[in-house]
Amino acid sequence: EKNGYEHFMLKEIFEQPEVVRATIVPRLSMNEEQVKLDRIHITKEELDNTNRIYIVACGTAYHAGLVGKYLLEKMARLPVWAETASEFRYRDPVLDSHSLVIVISQSGETADTLAALRMAKRAGARVMAIVNVVGSTMDREAENVLYTWAGPEIAVASTKAYSCQLAAMYLLVLYLSRMQGTLSREEFAILRQELYALPEEIQSILERAESIRHIVASTVQKSVFYIGRGLDYYASMEGSLKLKEIAYIHSEAYAAGELKHGPIAMIDGDTLVIGLITQQELTEKTVSNLKEVKARGAKVICIAEEGNEKVTEAADEVIWIPKSHPMAASLLANIVQQLFAYYMAVKLGNDVDKPRNLAKSVTVE
Ligand code: F6R
Numbered sequence: 001e002k003n004g005y006e007h008f009m010l011k012e013i014f015e016q017p018e019v020v021r022a023t024i025v026p027r028l029s030m031n032e033e034q035v036k037l038d039r040i041h042i043t044k045e046e047l048d049n050t051n052r053i054y055i056v057a058c059g060t061a062y063h064a065g066l067v068g069k070y071l072l073e074k075m076a077r078l079p080v081w082a083e084t085a086s087e088f089r090y091r092d093p094v095l096d097s098h099s100l101v102i103v104i105s106q107s108g109e110t111a112d113t114l115a116a117l118r119m120a121k122r123a124g125a126r127v128m129a130i131v132n133v134v135g136s137t138m139d140r141e142a143e144n145v146l147y148t149w150a151g152p153e154i155a156v157a158s159t160k161a162y163s164c165q166l167a168a169m170y171l172l173v174l175y176l177s178r179m180q181g182t183l184s185r186e187e188f189a190i191l192r193q194e195l196y197a198l199p200e201e202i203q204s205i206l207e208r209a210e211s212i213r214h215i216v217a218s219t220v221q222k223s224v225f226y227i228g229r230g231l232d233y234y235a236s237m238e239g240s241l242k243l244k245e246i247a248y249i250h251s252e253a254y255a256a257g258e259l260k261h262g263p264i265a266m267i268d269g270d271t272l273v274i275g276l277i278t279q280q281e282l283t284e285k286t287v288s289n290l291k292e293v294k295a296r297g298a299k300v301i302c303i304a305e306e307g308n309e310k311v312t313e314a315a316d317e318v319i320w321i322p323k324s325h326p327m328a329a330s331l332l333a334n335i336v337q338q339l340f341a342y343y344m345a346v347k348l349g350n351d352v353d354k355p356r357n358l359a360k361s362v363t364v365e
Pocket residue numbers: 058059060061062104105106107108109110113156157158159241242245360361362
């Protein structure tokens with residue numbers, strides 16, 4: 001049931017305040033000092049005995065994994081590698097009882113991700129699954145499970161499941177940081193409030209959907225670059241994937257600082273560059289990259305936090321998002337990207353919910 005929406009994808013985009021709330025609130029409301037995660041059994045002793053963490057997933061779920069890697073290192077001071085499952089499973093990673101492997105999957109059935117989970121178990125590693133489908137194979141086979149409460153996702157392009165994967169990751173980061181002793185009670189209390197505020201911040205972006213549709217209506221381009229730094233780079237990868245899969249527009253995601261090492265040669269008047277700037281301390285750096293592409297004729301759209309006026313220097317258009325904690329701001333920027341890709345696909349007359357060549361769940365290798 002599309003509930004009056006034109007497509008499942010749009011319905012699912014608009015469900016995000018509610019499902020992110022469902023993923024976050026029950027885990028935070030019980031205890032003022034720690035996150036409550038039902039099926040996570042890792043003890044402090046086991047964590048101390050863990051010398052590497054791998055986060056393994058495919059596609060959009062992999063992009064959530066990259067965010068997890070960044071935050072677990074920054075906040076919990078744990079060494080983490082994030083990798084696509086199809087690469088991880090065919091190399092020979094160092095895996096033993098000192099490893100923790102976290103798989104992320106909406107369906108809980110993706111063949112490569114499942115194979116990675118089984119490989120980790122065989123090697124004696126601890127395994128954890130962040131999954132959306134209760135009762136799925138990964139849910140049944142992982143000893144530790146963290147559910148995303150996104151509900152059924154019908155559209156092939158993942159939207160609400162991704163936001164819930166990020167929300168689950170934030171919870172896990174807080175949980176392990178508390179366990180590690182790297183996050184004080186006071187810092188935890190602040191982050192808890194920030195996470196409670198997320199659904200409303202998402203809502204306020206959804207209320208701007210019409211203005212994003214207008215920007216899409218006036219945008220023509222042969223190819224698109226998404227650029228950002230830090231967490232914004234990972235969000236760029238997700239924005240670029242969404243545009244490819246439903247709008248069939250060639251796009252690439254680049255770490256903003258890497259542009260000048262090659263791809264800037266491709267920038268011309270037919271290029272659109274979408275710059276993500278939610279990490280305040282990196283503003284100047286990314287703005288200067290945007291000025292470079294603008295000087296070469298590219299159209300520049302910037303997604304940035306309200307109040308960060310500096311970005312207007314380099315952008316033809318700015319899509320503002322509410323100011324939020326740096327940990328979660330790129331989730332908000334991605335809501336804009338979802339709407340951007342959606343309206344672009346609609347404008348081009350594509351089959352939004354069932355893009356060509358794609359299946360919802362890739363259960364073959
Ligand atoms: C992109 C998309 C895919 C999936 C990937 C993993 O919008 O939907 O990239 O994210 O196939 O699927 P799951 O999460 O079911 O393992």
